[in-house]
Amino acid sequence: MGIKEILTVIFLSLGFICFIASAVGVFRMKDFYCRLHAAGVSESAGLILCSTGLFIYEGLTMTGIKIFAVFLAVFIASPIGTHIIAKVAYKQSLQVETAEEKEAD
Amino acid sequence: MKKSNSNKKLAAGLIAIIILVGASALKIGSFLPVIGAQDTPANSYLSEYYISHAVEDTASHNIVTAVLADYRGFDTLFETCVLFLSGITAVMILSTKKKISHDKTIRTINDNSEHIFSSNIMDAAFRIVVPIILIYGIYVLIHGEISLGGGFQAGALLACAYLLDRIIPSFQMRVKHITDEIALITAGTGALFYVITGILPMLNGGNFLEFNKLPFGSGAGDIAGLHSTGILMIEIGVTLCVMGIIITILEVVLERTDFDD
Amino acid sequence: MPILLLEGLLLLAMISIAIAIIFGKNLLAATIIYCGFSFSAMLLYTIVGAADVAFTEAIIGTISTVYFIIAIKSIKNRGEHDEKK
Numbered sequence: 317m318g319i320k321e322i323l324t325v326i327f328l329s330l331g332f333i334c335f336i337a338s339a340v341g342v343f344r345m346k347d348f349y350c351r352l353h354a355a356g357v358s359e360s361a362g363l364i365l366c367s368t369g370l371f372i373y374e375g376l377t378m379t380g381i382k383i384f385a386v387f388l389a390v391f392i393a394s395p396i397g398t399h400i401i402a403k404v405a406y407k408q409s410l411q412v413e414t415a416e417e418k419e420a421d
Numbered sequence: 422m423k424k425s426n427s428n429k430k431l432a433a434g435l436i437a438i439i440i441l442v443g444a445s446a447l448k449i450g451s452f453l454p455v456i457g458a459q460d461t462p463a464n465s466y467l468s469e470y471y472i473s474h475a476v477e478d479t480a481s482h483n484i485v486t487a488v489l490a491d492y493r494g495f496d497t498l499f500e501t502c503v504l505f506l507s508g509i510t511a512v513m514i515l516s517t518k519k520k521i522s523h524d525k526t527i528r529t530i531n532d533n534s535e536h537i538f539s540s541n542i543m544d545a546a547f548r549i550v551v552p553i554i555l556i557y558g559i560y561v562l563i564h565g566e567i568s569l570g571g572g573f574q575a576g577a578l579l580a581c582a583y584l585l586d587r588i589i590p591s592f593q594m595r596v597k598h599i600t601d602e603i604a605l606i607t608a609g610t611g612a613l614f615y616v617i618t619g620i621l622p623m624l625n626g627g628n629f630l631e632f633n634k635l636p637f638g639s640g641a642g643d644i645a646g647l648h649s650t651g652i653l654m655i656e657i658g659v660t661l662c663v664m665g666i667i668i669t670i671l672e673v674v675l676e677r678t679d680f681d682d
Numbered sequence: 683m684p685i686l687l688l689e690g691l692l693l694l695a696m697i698s699i700a701i702a703i704i705f706g707k708n709l710l711a712a713t714i715i716y717c718g719f720s721f722s723a724m725l726l727y728t729i730v731g732a733a734d735v736a737f738t739e740a741i742i743g744t745i746s747t748v749y750f751i752i753a754i755k756s757i758k759n760r761g762e763h764d765e766k767k
Binding site for chain 3: 483570581674
Binding site: 385389392396399400 | 542543546547550553676
């Protein structure tokens with residue numbers, strides 16, 4: 317078990333934790349904007365960690381450069397989608413739900 | 422009363438036609454061999470021949486493209502014709518509705534408009550994404566013989582770039598607005614290019630779509646160059662047809678409807 | 683016959699997505715779930731080994747979902763009953 321494999325395992329497991337947290341967050345949040353924020357975690361943070369782990373394992377070969385190109389493409393294009401969804405929801409007057417604290421007593 | 426009577430007769434006639442066609446299809450289909458049987462040509466000797474002789478016969482490393490465009494080029498010609506037919510059908514069904522003239526200023530947004538998608542971030546983002554998709558589409562078309570791809574995928578990718586630019590309006594028109602007539606003509610031109618590629622070997626003393634006798638080719642006339650040129654011309658024809666059809670169906674629907682939101 | 687674990691999970695997911703499409707109440711939501719069905723079919727093609735087919739399915743899946751949404755949006759009275767119940 318060289319240093320390369322240990323680093324890869326660390327980065328990949330951190331990335332998987334990000335994906336699991338994002339999936340749980342989409343199911344359990346009550347508000348629309350909170351769910352959207354949870355879904356956006358996996359496509360930016362999870363992608364960076366997983367891609368770094370795989371890139372460390374491959375080194376600077378052709379496969380490594382292809383992994384970097386795929387990461388660049390997804391990283392540029394998928395926050396655009398999240399931005400569109402949030403903007404359309406805001407323009408259609410989807411309200412943010414605030415917690416009612418006065419009836420908790 | 423009269424109208425309901427004639428409607429009932431029409432419905433009864435249609436049901437009779439459907440039952441007739443369905444029964445005859447089942448009867449004719451029982452002559453075909455069972456799927457997965459061992460004595461059909463596809464399972465016994467044809468697949469072995471294709472897999473073992475594809476690279477040296479057609480000089481392309483992608484066996485799927487070799488079978489689709491070289492060994493079975495005749496079937497691909499009629500697949501392209503069926504695609505073209507679907508576009509014509511879509512135009513024919515929707516041609517009775519009138520075209521709604523959308524205001525030209527909706528497409529180009531002024532500085533203080535209330536359109537949903539207008540923002541600076543979207544404009545900058547799409548300036549990056551759309552040229553990359555176009556370049557990738559041309560790459561997939563030209564590299565169809567070596568890696569994944571081919572004609573169908575390239576045509577769909579190019580149409581996808583146009584779709585992206587059509588649905589999300591921007592601060593200025595970047596891609597020229599393609600009307601449905603021009604898109605249909607493009608699709609027809611693609612199919613015509615395919616057939617011309619088939620007729621060219623016949624002028625030189627060969628059969629229809631026989632690439633060994635193409636009059637011109639790359640690489641001083643050896644077999645690999647001729648096959649490569651023939652496959653490339655076929656893929657260009659298929660790409661033009663698929664791109665034209667997807668844009669046609671999109672424009673035919675978008676120009677005749679008035680969205681309420 | 684032996685079925686691999688990953689293929690079995692994907693097939694189960696496809697069946698449940700199909701049931702969700704049929705019994706869904708909102709027409710627009712069913713169209714979005716159809717995109718998920720196309721995506722899981724593409725994963726199945728990749729695992730079995732047909733790379734060209736998976737590439738084509740990915741592209742055609744997004745284009746056909748956009749077409750469905752355009753077609754649904756251009757109907758005037760969609761009859762969404764779930765807001766009145």
